Amino acid sequence: MQKKEYPVTHAASLLPFLLEQVRGQSRNNIKSLLTRGQVQVDGITVTRHDHSLQPGQTVTVLPQSAAETKAPFPILYEDGHILVIDKPAGLLSMATEREKVRTAYRMATDYVCRTDPRGRVFIVHRLDRATSGVLLFAKDEPTKRAYQDHWDTLVDRRGYLAVVEGRPPRQADTVRTLLRENAAHKVYSVRSGGKEAVTHYTTLGAGTEYTLLEVNIDTGRKNQIRAHLSELGCPVAGDWDYGAATDPLGRLCLHAHVLILTDPFTGEKRTFHAPEPRGFRRLVR
CATH class of the missing domain: 3.30.2350.10 (Pseudouridine synthase)
Incomplete structure (x- = not known):
């Protein structure tokens, strides 16, 4: 499958929209595209079937190879010690009792491990699930402690x-x-x-x-x-x-x-x- 873009012309949920727009794919195949992180809305990877779409947005379906190498959210900055992302609205910063997989922390960990199997990320601060924007992770424990212990200053x-x-x-x-x-x-x-x-x-x-x-x-x-x-x-x-x-x-x-x-x-x-x-x-x- 090649990269394809689909403009949103009316309010809809993501899964029904994809079923209507992506031809020649079964319902299970479409769900797999979401699960594998091959679907983006305005450049941000979305995996929720019930994600709300609004007119003017663009849905992009990526080939699987691109999804495997691309981060599931925009990377604002990265070096050997920190990773700063633009967290999408609707994504938890870290796990809760109800949700342990679809979190920014888990996705950031998976992203880092693609280039270094021993790589890790650590929570420094959090954003509400419904809030989007700048979220900083540490990539080692000394950096995490340095930021967390003196965050206010x-x-x-x-x-x-x-x-x-x-x-x-x-x-x-x-x-x-x-x-x-x-x-x-x-x-x-x-x-x-x-x-x-x-x-x-x-x-x-x-x-x-x-x-x-x-x-x-x-x-x-x-x-x-x-x-x-x-x-x-x-x-x-x-x-x-x-x-x-x-x-x-x-x-x-x-x-x-x-x-x-x-x-x-x-x-x-x-x-x-x-x-x-x-x-x-x-x-x-």
């Missing part, structure tokens, strides 16, 4: 892009609250007994329904941005858990687009950028 900026419903009360502001997680694993602000969370936001553009925000965080609490923006009355688009009423792109509209930190060994300032997801700007025109 090494990181200069963790920047996100968020498309929110409506508009926040101010063009730019800082939200500082205490956050607590309830039994349903939802995070919310409390007056006492929580962990401090600090979120800064600036408006980049606004349309009739949505606003694009630049968001920077001083603390990395679970679901911090999602909770704070929801409490301002402008939940992240596609965030059903935190009060969103719409899902315009078939995903949570939150993207970690920049990570700036200091190399713990050389003292060098390192900046990693993940391109803005397609569709974010269109929503605020």
